[in-house]
Amino acid sequence: MKNGYIKAYFKWIFPILLLLMVSVGCQRSKAGITVAGSTSVEPFAELLAEEYMSHHQGSHIYVQGGGSTAGIEAVRSHAANIGMSSRSLMGTEKSLYAVTIAKDAIAIIVHAKNPVEGLSLVKVRDVFSGKIINWKELGGHDHPIILVTREEGSGTREAFQKLVMGEEEISLEALVQDSNGAIRQVVAGDPSAVGYISLGLINEKVKALRISGVEPSVKNIESRRYHLVRPFLFVFNGEPTGEAKSFLDFVMSPEAQRLLSKEGLVSILSKPSGG
Amino acid sequence: MKLEIKEKIIEKIFLLIALSSILILGLITFFIFEEGFPLILKLGPKAFLFGEKWIPSKDLFGIFPMIVGSFWVTLGALFLGIPLGLACTIFLSELIPPSLGTLLRPAIQLLAAIPSVIYGFWGLIVLVPLIRIYLGGPGLSILTGSLVLSFMILPTIITISEDSLKALPPSYKAGALALGATHWQTIWRVLIPAARSGIVASIILGMGRAIGETMAMIMILGNAVQMPNSILDSARTLTTNIGIEMGYASGDHRQALFATGIVLFFIIMALNILAIFLSRRRVD
Numbered sequence: 142m143k144n145g146y147i148k149a150y151f152k153w154i155f156p157i158l159l160l161l162m163v164s165v166g167c168q169r170s171k172a173g174i175t176v177a178g179s180t181s182v183e184p185f186a187e188l189l190a191e192e193y194m195s196h197h198q199g200s201h202i203y204v205q206g207g208g209s210t211a212g213i214e215a216v217r218s219h220a221a222n223i224g225m226s227s228r229s230l231m232g233t234e235k236s237l238y239a240v241t242i243a244k245d246a247i248a249i250i251v252h253a254k255n256p257v258e259g260l261s262l263v264k265v266r267d268v269f270s271g272k273i274i275n276w277k278e279l280g281g282h283d284h285p286i287i288l289v290t291r292e293e294g295s296g297t298r299e300a301f302q303k304l305v306m307g308e309e310e311i312s313l314e315a316l317v318q319d320s321n322g323a324i325r326q327v328v329a330g331d332p333s334a335v336g337y338i339s340l341g342l343i344n345e346k347v348k349a350l351r352i353s354g355v356e357p358s359v360k361n362i363e364s365r366r367y368h369l370v371r372p373f374l375f376v377f378n379g380e381p382t383g384e385a386k387s388f389l390d391f392v393m394s395p396e397a398q399r400l401l402s403k404e405g406l407v408s409i410l411s412k413p414s415g416g
Numbered sequence: 417m418k419l420e421i422k423e424k425i426i427e428k429i430f431l432l433i434a435l436s437s438i439l440i441l442g443l444i445t446f447f448i449f450e451e452g453f454p455l456i457l458k459l460g461p462k463a464f465l466f467g468e469k470w471i472p473s474k475d476l477f478g479i480f481p482m483i484v485g486s487f488w489v490t491l492g493a494l495f496l497g498i499p500l501g502l503a504c505t506i507f508l509s510e511l512i513p514p515s516l517g518t519l520l521r522p523a524i525q526l527l528a529a530i531p532s533v534i535y536g537f538w539g540l541i542v543l544v545p546l547i548r549i550y551l552g553g554p555g556l557s558i559l560t561g562s563l564v565l566s567f568m569i570l571p572t573i574i575t576i577s578e579d580s581l582k583a584l585p586p587s588y589k590a591g592a593l594a595l596g597a598t599h600w601q602t603i604w605r606v607l608i609p610a611a612r613s614g615i616v617a618s619i620i621l622g623m624g625r626a627i628g629e630t631m632a633m634i635m636i637l638g639n640a641v642q643m644p645n646s647i648l649d650s651a652r653t654l655t656t657n658i659g660i661e662m663g664y665a666s667g668d669h670r671q672a673l674f675a676t677g678i679v680l681f682f683i684i685m686a687l688n689i690l691a692i693f694l695s696r697r698r699v700d
Contacts, residue, residue, distance in 0.1 A: 317641065
């Protein structure tokens with residue numbers, strides 16, 4: 142009797158599964174482009190892709206995370222049409238075609254109930270290098286500072302290193318989380334934690350510190366008063382063509398750029414307004 | 417005659433399918449070594465294994481803090497998990513009223529079916545704040561990781577050691593009881609020592625699971641690359657080092673992660689061989 146099941150499996154279920162697999166495979170490859178890379182750019186790319194698809198019936202844009210380096214690698218090996226990067230291209234990567242689609246500010250975040258409102262850039266550096274270890278020294282409660290940083294190789298970490306730390310090293314005692322969201326989660330849960338994330342991803346549970354008296358707002362970024370800013374790139378293997386080009390054109394359009402600045406990014410169309 | 421040929425062909429096809437699973441293992445091994453080994457040679461095994469600084473942006477690849485981290489987290493998990501697991505096993509196999517067994521056994525097996533990301537999430541939301549508030553530190557710590565891991569290795573320890581207790585000849589128990597030993601004396605002095613090899617094997621397999629766990633540990637351990645000084649400090653294990661940095665790594669950094677995999681590979685291999693060896697040495 143048991144043999145009957147095995148027979149049925151090979152006669153019916155196996156071919157059906159095979160057919161299903163093949164048909165699903167065909168559907169995926171039918172149309173559309175893949176955008177892969179930085180987890181910082183991902184939520185914005187998803188938003189843009191949704192907007193783009195609502196205008197262009199029948200187009201499909203698949204957005205995946207994975208990290209800046211993975212995205213760039215994917216473009217190079219033609220696994221993705223567009224790579225997202227939250228850092229500038231390095232070394233051999235420079236042979237790829239990169240377009241800045243927007244600029245993003247990095248905010249230094251603390252728990253919403255932390256009494257500290259702002260720090261100078263030097264103080265931020267001293268906190269993250271482990272020279273200042275208690276909130277008391279910064280006008281807060283008497284409690285050790287819990288540092289939260291991104292992992293080695295992350296675009297956000299690289300930008301933070303360049304813009305804030307300079308030659309100094311981030312303390313090895315810092316907790317390491319592998320996404321903006323995870324850092325936000327830890328900081329939101331711990332009144333003595335401090336971390337850094339994309340400005341666009343701030344929510345009501347965390348508070349962005351003023352840096353040297355300047356609040357990280359779109360206005361201050363556009364007027365170049367807030368300096369912790371880095372580019373968001375789309376990376377292509379050669380000049381973009383077809384669907385990829387049409388998506389890029391959409392992303393660079395005033396409409397899409399307005400959408401991005403509404404989400405907290407800095408549009409590339411914005412001009413520095415005096416002051 | 418024709419039937420015989422047909423059978424031979426089917427036999428060969430099955431052999432091929434069985435071999436393919438070994439082939440996959442071989443391929444994985446080959447690629448890990450191919451990617452990671454050059455870097456170990458370049459740095460020197462000593463600098464790689466016992467280096468205390470992991471700063472890939474400065475070409476410093478020392479995984480000693482991770483080895484220490486893995487060691488402490490696993491030890492903590494065993495410290496909490498072994499007494500709990502053994503108590504559970506004894507209760508399940510000897511003391512339980514039959515009606516409760518039908519409920520408890522599936523429940524323990526369900527513990528193994530929960531995805532590790534759920535354990536991680538639960539630890540992060542429930543245990544981390546408790547430990548931060550009542551014991552201090554960041555909450556994301558070795559203690560929290562060990563606690564969660566000890567739950568995760570329970571099903572492994574319980575099911576395998578219960579099997580080894582069940583496999584004992586009934587004459588052991590009958591003989592001990594006939595000689596006037598109480599039920600508890602029989603369990604403690606006769607059954608447990610007799611099933612010792614199976615119980616030790618279950619612990620070693622649990623240890624392998626603890627060392628290999630990645631997702632939950634990324635969420636709970638805090639992943640700081642430091643030599644931990646207390647169980648309330650954050651730590652990074654070998655697996656989380658790979659998991660957390662894979663996405664962005666390139667060049668030497670990427671190779672260093674594969675090399676971390678080689679170290680893990682040897683640890684897990686050694687544990688599994690030990691477990692097989694111990695469980696083969698049956699009671700005489």
